Amino acid sequence: MSLLYQSGFGNHFATEALAGALPEGQNSPQRCAYGLYAEQFTGSAFTAPRHQNFRSWLYRIRPSVKQSAYRPLADMKVATAPLAQPAADPNQMRWDPVALPESSTDFIDGLLTIAVNGDAGTQAGCGVHVYAFNKDMTNRFFYNADGELLIVPQLGTLHLRTEMGELTVANGEIALIPRGIKFQVRLGSGDDAARGYICENYGSPFELPGLGPIGANGLANPRDFLSPVAAYEDLEGEFELVAKFSGRFWVSDLDHSPLDVVAWHGNVTPYKYNLVHFNTINTVSFDHPDPSIFTVLTSASDTPGTANIDFVIFPPRWMVADNTFRPPYFHRNLMSEFMGLIHGEYDAKAEGFLPGGASLHNSMSPHGPDADTFEKASAAELKPQHQKDTLAFMFESRFIYHPTKTALEADFRQKNYVDVWSTMRSHFDPTQP
Structure with missing residues (x-):
């Protein structure tokens, strides 16, 4: 496909980087085209109502299970709810912008938690973080098992390389990475650093609000949400996969890039939205x-x-x-x-x-x-x-x-x-x- 993005919120998408990579009529044939592996990614319980049932089928060069055992990653500045200390505070609070790093810092190491609420273990509430970084993730990838990530850039452009394709997200746009999707963050072309905000949503996935008396066309419209088309890389080498799981960070070694999905179809996908389109x-x-x-x-x-x-x-x-x-x-x-x-x-x-x-x-x-x-x-x-x-x-x-x-x-x-x-x-x- 020649498109950079697919348009629409919550639709079922189908996209392939090689013609014929998507199977016809069934999701997991005995042998996939091009020698690919079929892997289902689920974003809801299997028995959720149809309109709340989220899943995508990925056809990849290597299955996700091909990795080393996880080991803890220490010294992160990210917290997850609930917090034992300090207690919640009724005082009004305000912060200046977080300083851009002086030393070499990538997206993961540049995360800092401002506040959390609810309980990630019961899938309620959220964490609010800021990020500031000046270094591309190259041999490092990340996924979050605790919640989806709503990313709001404030300074600089982000280039998000995900399992399901690529998104370039500038100031004035937002991006969402579903819970569990692997991705990598790099600086936009010509940027020396980037800064912004993240809402880590532990609860039900973000959706468009009901419009009621507003009618059919106000606020954000589904067609303005853009999802990536399939893109893959077949790279071998020494790579690192960082996972946020139950409030802690873990790391696993890979001998290949996890961005090796050649084709996919479904309704779980990263997306971006330009806030200028908000009515x-x-x-x-x-x-x-x-x-x-x-x-x-x-x-x-x-x-x-x-x-x-x-x-x-x-x-x-x-x-x-x-x-x-x-x-x-x-x-x-x-x-x-x-x-x-x-x-x-x-x-x-x-x-x-x-x-x-x-x-x-x-x-x-x-x-x-x-x-x-x-x-x-x-x-x-x-x-x-x-x-x-x-x-x-x-x-x-x-x-x-x-x-x-x-x-x-x-x-x-x-x-x-x-x-x-x-x-x-x-x-x-x-x-x-």
Whole structure:
């Protein structure tokens, strides 16, 4: 196939790098074409309902079982829920961007956990990580058995080489690697370093949210999600496969590259999405809508309407509401919010919230615009305003986030963040209704 990507969210794809590599009529013939091995990859229980049943058949040069025994890999800066210590904290928190590494660091070694919630063992909740690296993975590969990885680049372009093909993901795009899929991360052409965010989803796979009264075409549309076509390499040598399994990192030796899938078909696949295609819904009358209208992807929980995780963005948009305080209102809510800034400025913060930085507002902890933003927005002329240079996002979860000890003690944590509200004064005057 000559295409770079296949379009569509949740569809059944079929792709081959060599004509005739995909069998016809059955998935596991006695002898596969080209001497390939048939291997099924399942992303759900075998007996899950048809619309929730996820599996792909891979036709590869060598089966995945051809590897050495796993051995522990120590000294990682990645944590997995639940955490025994430290305890969850109701304080509002904010971090500057993590520094780019000075020494040679690849994607795996450049991972750092900010917070986790839920319990990976019971497949609920998520981990939130940042990455910063300056070195390609060449003889090293990775898969995560604890959850799927939603990757949000902030600086630099990522070249993701996966079992099922390749994805190039730039600032303003996102990528998802399903649980268990092997992949490798390299820098984009001309980039010296890369930085960004990752949501490690322990729970049900991300899916498009329901649209309800919005209708058929709002928010993210399925056709804009791109999956790779088959591509393979038949390389022998000394390779390393790193696995994240039950919160720990393990490593196995390989005598070949695991990116040797010649053809595949199914509905478990990596994908990418350009956030510029998001069809933003906003008010044209009054009031600031709830952030749920900005949901790109959602991971359902066992409580209908209450997400395990919502991936929400705040993209460029028109603000036209009349007689309304236009920035986000002050609020305390059930869901816990981890927020990051991809580029530009966020309209609820005057300063201190930087691209590559992050904030955490846990369940029922009050938050909202800082004092300077409140004063400015309260007196602003309410003419139509086009917010052009902005792209922020939120990993919103029903579970309370537990910051890691590393994140709490980091030199890039803003320990005086709560002071942004300290100068807020009373405007109350009982004589002026």
